[in-house]
Amino acid sequence: MSVRYATAADVPTILRFIQELAEYEKLPDEAKATEEDLQRTLFGPRPYAEVLIAEQNETPVGFALFFHNYSTWLGKPGIYLEDLYVQPTARGGGHGKALLTQLARICELRNCGRLEWSVLDWNQPAIDFYENLGAGPMEGWTTFRLTGEALERLALENSN
Amino acid sequence: MSVRYATAADVPTILRFIQELAEYEKLPDEAKATEEDLQRTLFGPRPYAEVLIAEQNETPVGFALFFHNYSTWLGKPGIYLEDLYVQPTARGGGHGKALLTQLARICELRNCGRLEWSVLDWNQPAIDFYENLGAGPMEGWTTFRLTGEALERLALENSN
Numbered sequence: 001m002s003v004r005y006a007t008a009a010d011v012p013t014i015l016r017f018i019q020e021l022a023e024y025e026k027l028p029d030e031a032k033a034t035e036e037d038l039q040r041t042l043f044g045p046r047p048y049a050e051v052l053i054a055e056q057n058e059t060p061v062g063f064a065l066f067f068h069n070y071s072t073w074l075g076k077p078g079i080y081l082e083d084l085y086v087q088p089t090a091r092g093g094g095h096g097k098a099l100l101t102q103l104a105r106i107c108e109l110r111n112c113g114r115l116e117w118s119v120l121d122w123n124q125p126a127i128d129f130y131e132n133l134g135a136g137p138m139e140g141w142t143t144f145r146l147t148g149e150a151l152e153r154l155a156l157e158n159s160n
Numbered sequence: 161m162s163v164r165y166a167t168a169a170d171v172p173t174i175l176r177f178i179q180e181l182a183e184y185e186k187l188p189d190e191a192k193a194t195e196e197d198l199q200r201t202l203f204g205p206r207p208y209a210e211v212l213i214a215e216q217n218e219t220p221v222g223f224a225l226f227f228h229n230y231s232t233w234l235g236k237p238g239i240y241l242e243d244l245y246v247q248p249t250a251r252g253g254g255h256g257k258a259l260l261t262q263l264a265r266i267c268e269l270r271n272c273g274r275l276e277w278s279v280l281d282w283n284q285p286a287i288d289f290y291e292n293l294g295a296g297p298m299e300g301w302t303t304f305r306l307t308g309e310a311l312e313r314l315a316l317e318n319s320n
Contacts, residue, residue, distance in 0.1 A: 018232045033235025041236055048237040049230040067230050070209040072178045072243050075193025076201055077208040083232050097317070104306070104315035115306040122300075134310025140282075143298040146264070146275040150294025155264035157257070 001094060003102045006051035006063065008043040011035050014051055017063045021085040025120060052102055054086065054095040062086035064099040071113060078114035079107050100133065118143075161254060163262045166211035166223070168203040171195050174211055177223045181245040185280060212262055214246065214255040222246035224259040231273060238274035239267050260293065278303075 006014060015035055022031035041048050054062040062085050069080040081103060086095045100115075107115050115135075119126050146154065166174060175195055182191035201208050214222040222245050229240040241263060246255045260275075267275050275295075279286050306314065 030233045032233060037235025048228050065232055068208050070227050070242055072225055073190045073192060075197025082230055101314055101317045104311055107311060108315045113307060115311055116303055118301045118303045120300060121302055130304050133314055135304045135306040138303040138305055140280060141278045142281055143276055143278050144290050144295045145298055146295040147273060151264055151267060151275055154261055154293055155268045157261045
């Protein structure tokens with residue numbers, strides 16, 4: 001069992017894991033990314049996120065995709081874990097924990113104050129796992145999203 | 161009325177706005193950042209976030225602090241707005257809308273699919289303003305946070 005940083009050669013594997021995770025989340029049609037998208041945005045001149053790969057006998061069995069967020073209260077960056085996934089056949093082997101442990105180490109090394117992520121409210125096994133690590137839910141805040149035509153419309157406003 | 165990118169010379173202003181926003185959010189003691197923290201993490205060799213300043217008669221009256229997040233479903237970056245603040249005496253003058261409009265334009269220019277932010281559940285004036293723009297709440301997901309001793313403890317786990 002080991003964890004390493006992904007390289008551009010892992011793009012097909014990362015895409016497969018993203019699609020498998022969307023299926024597990026019961027939203028398979030939402031995963032619209034292509035290999036070209038991942039190549040450009042993760043391994044191009046301006047990478048927007050980083051990826052860790054969990055391996056068993058040198059075969060990838062899971063991944064963690066993360067980026068830096070920022071706390072204005074702390075005046076320092078944090079780490080936001082966008083996706084954490086371990087293939088069903090490899091579950092129970094400690095890969096999820098190994099990926100999170102590596103992320104906590106990266107947090108400490110980079111002087112980040114927080115490790116954050118989102119979980120689907122019905123995913124009780126994941127919630128139990130996270131609370132067991134000492135993580136807690138952020139109560140009292142709701143995330144808003146502006147996308148598609150509403151985003152385009154705002155961009156075209158003649159406000160100044 | 162105008163919006164411009166902040167420079168290192170704006171650090172004292174940005175810190176004052178962060179503290180004023182924490183007071184408005186009824187959590188003034190949470191704003192622990194110092195000028196040195198902001199200087200290093202926003203204007204050092206590796207900036208972790210970007211800042212827009214709203215001005216009235218060339219005097220700063222508000223700010224927006226944002227960074228790039230990432231959607232694995234879209235295979236492209238988004239923009240996450242961490243703080244949006246306009247001073248009470250300047251409210252109603254369109255500065256909040258001007259900051260959001262500029263962010264929507266940056267989204268389009270950088271090929272980002274989404275503009276996201278979080279709002280306190282009791283802040284109904286803000287929620288009304290956001291829904292009026294066409295933004296909607298993300299239902300069914302909860303953000304978890306690991307910080308402090310629990311984060312240090314995980315970093316020290318001997319998992320591989």
